[in-house]
Amino acid sequence: MKVAVVGLGYVGIPVAAVLAxxxxxxxxxxxxxxxxEAVGAGRSPLEGDEPGLEDLIASGVKRRRLTAxxxxxxxxxxxxxxxxxxxxxxxxxxxxxxxxxxxxLRSLAPHVRKGMLVSIESTVAPGTMARIVRPILERGxxxxxxxxxxxxxxxxxxxxxxxxxxxxxxxxxxxxQDPRGLKKATSLYSKIVEGALHGTDWVSxxxxxxxxxxxxxxxxxxxNEVALICEELGANAYRVRELVNTCPGREMLSPGAGxxxxxxxKDPWLLVSQVIHxxxxxxxxxxxxxxxxxxxxxxxxxxAMREAGRRIRNSKxxxxxxxxxxxxxxxxxxxxxxxxxxxxxxxxxxxxxxxxAKTVRGFTVTRDLKAALTGADCLALVTAHDAYxxxxxxxxxxxxxxxxxxxxxNVFDGSVIARGFAYRGIGKGEF
Numbered sequence: 001m002k003v004a005v006v007g008l009g010y011v012g013i014p015v016a017a018v019l020a021x022x023x024x025x026x027x028x029x030x031x032x033x034x035x036x037e038a039v040g041a042g043r044s045p046l047e048g049d050e051p052g053l054e055d056l057i058a059s060g061v062k063r064r065r066l067t068a069x070x071x072x073x074x075x076x077x078x079x080x081x082x083x084x085x086x087x088x089x090x091x092x093x094x095x096x097x098x099x100x101x102x103x104x105l106r107s108l109a110p111h112v113r114k115g116m117l118v119s120i121e122s123t124v125a126p127g128t129m130a131r132i133v134r135p136i137l138e139r140g141x142x143x144x145x146x147x148x149x150x151x152x153x154x155x156x157x158x159x160x161x162x163x164x165x166x167x168x169x170x171x172x173x174x175x176x177q178d179p180r181g182l183k184k185a186t187s188l189y190s191k192i193v194e195g196a197l198h199g200t201d202w203v204s205x206x207x208x209x210x211x212x213x214x215x216x217x218x219x220x221x222x223x224n225e226v227a228l229i230c231e232e233l234g235a236n237a238y239r240v241r242e243l244v245n246t247c248p249g250r251e252m253l254s255p256g257a258g259x260x261x262x263x264x265x266k267d268p269w270l271l272v273s274q275v276i277h278x279x280x281x282x283x284x285x286x287x288x289x290x291x292x293x294x295x296x297x298x299x300x301x302x303x304a305m306r307e308a309g310r311r312i313r314n315s316k317x318x319x320x321x322x323x324x325x326x327x328x329x330x331x332x333x334x335x336x337x338x339x340x341x342x343x344x345x346x347x348x349x350x351x352x353x354x355x356x357a358k359t360v361r362g363f364t365v366t367r368d369l370k371a372a373l374t375g376a377d378c379l380a381l382v383t384a385h386d387a388y389x390x391x392x393x394x395x396x397x398x399x400x401x402x403x404x405x406x407x408x409x410n411v412f413d414g415s416v417i418a419r420g421f422a423y424r425g426i427g428k429g430e431f
Contacts, residue, residue: 001025003082003188004075004111006104008035008068010262010330011084011121011156013046014053014163016068018192020060028068029075039068047329048356052164075111080188083108084121084156086262087270094269096125098132105133109140116149117184121156123209123263125270129153129175129202150181153202154189155209160261160328171195175205213267214283219253220264221286224293227255227427237427238410255427257382257408258293258335260324265290265333293426294339297408300424301343301378304404307422310377313347316401318376321383322357322365326409329356335408336382337363343380351376355387370399377402384409393419 001024005016008030016039019026030036038045042058060066067074075081085100101122112118120133133153134145145151153175158166172193176182182199189197200208223241230237237255244252259265268287272280302312324334331337340350340363352365353372359365366372369387373379373396381388389411397403397420405416407425414431416423423431 001080002027002078003080004029004078004108006030006081006083006108007085007122008032008039008045009084009086010046010160010163011158012082013039013044013057014050014158014167015082015084015121015192016066017053017056017060018164018167020063020065021056022191024065024191026060026066027074027078028066029070029072030068031070033070036068036070039066046163047358048323049161049327050163056164072107072111075108076113078111078116080117080119080184081108081112082119082121087122087124087266088262089266089269094273096128096270096273098124098128102132102136105136106140109137112137112141112143112149114143114148117181117188118149118151119185119188120151120153123155123213123267123270124153124206125210125273126203126206127274128206146178146181150176150178150184152176152181152185153205154185155205157212160325160330168192169194171198173198173200173205173208175200175202177202207271210267210271213264214271214286217259217264217268217290218282218286220256220259221289223253223255224426225289226252228296230427231429234429236430254410256293256335256410257297257339257426259290260332260334260336261330262332291338293408294335294337295342296426297335297339297380297382297406298342298346300406300426301348301380301404302346304406304422304424305378305402308377308402308404310402310404312343315348315377316375317343317348317350317378317380318372318400319350319352320354320372320379320381320388321385322352322354322360322363323383323385326384327356327386329354329358331357331360331363334382339380339382354383355385370395373399376400378404378406380406380408381411382408384411393421397421 005012005028008028016026016028035045042061044054085104157170174185227237241252268283322336351372404422
């Protein structure tokens with residue numbers, strides 16, 4: 001069996017690697033030659049801690065079961081194609097932007113043949129399969145979906161840091177419009193998924209995926225709003241959370257510096273983007289709460305520095321963590337980015353440290369922690385990388401010009417005050 005995987009990112013890479021490990025000839029296709037080169041050399045193009053992924057890629061390449069290319073002609077002869085490209089939203093309007101998806105579909109369509117299965121793993125707004133995906137593939141292939149080829153929507157459920165585990169163990173939803181398509185998709189995904197496979201229609205699958213992440217976003221927003229209440233009323237939100245969760249049926253999440261990643265800040269907007277008559281209120285409000293948290297971090301930086309005897313203008317603030325998730329290199333929609341912009345707006349000079357994330361446009365990252373902290377007036381922790389949990393605070397204090405810490409992930413506790421730091425933390429009205 002031959003399967004083409006379009007898009008070699010956080011979804012496509014593990015899918016291709018696992019397929020190859022099951023004896024499938026997996027060919028990865030991506031417009032980024034650096035990703036193609038890395039896979040061809042048996043390396044993962046992703047940084048961070050992804051248990052087992054690099055070994056699986058190396059094994060697949062060595063056994064000649066896994067290849068990568070920028071050329072869509074490699075799709076020819078494939079039994080199935082899996083599309084896993086990004087689907088961002090417009091920052092201003094929150095409308096879906098399908099430039100990458102449309103481009104991938106147009107490039108794929110001429111290579112779709114009769115009997116082929118095409119699975120869209122990219123997360124899309126409800127109605128996208130019918131309005132955008134099917135027409136592009138049918139026009140480009142001159143074939144009819146459901147009759148000549150089979151089109152399904154099987155949205156991914158991976159998480160950075162747990163790519164292989166989530167891919168192989170979690171249940172999956174398969175949206176199909178014809179029984180043969182569902183049967184083919186079930187046969188394909190049963191090769192890599194140990195969890196149950198749940199068949200449904202396209203729009204139900206689209207709604208299910210976007211709802212999963214909207215639900216998570218609302219939960220986080222609740223925790224963040226409680227954190228803001230605790231700050232004002234002089235309580236510790238993390239202790240309150242522990243107490244709340246002693247009550248059966250309560251599973252309050254942890255608050256933090258903000259919500260990042262490719263999915264959770266975006267998918268709630270995808271879910272509500274097609275709703276016209278029943279105007280959503282709760283989901284957009286949750287987005288507003290979570291988007292405020294980096295601003296709150298900036299306010300806490302000013303408070304901590306004021307206590308330490310320093311104004312924010314022309315000060316040096318060291319941001320620890322550009323990745324949105326601990327122990328990964330994934331910077332997509334990281335709350336560190338709006339925090340940095342807000343601090344710059346307030347006049348601070350910013351230096352960014354991250355042990356995994358690479359420099360992205362407008363945000364230069366250093367791997368040298370001492371250089372980042374030397375002469376800093378405040379340390380603002382955004383990402384709970386393991387390396388930050390092991391910081392030698394004695395050295396940190398000697399390196400810094402002013403001893404101020406703002407904690408966005410509950411990495412530190414009140415003991416840092418006894419060590420001479422001015423300390424503020426999300427959700428910490430008392431320490």
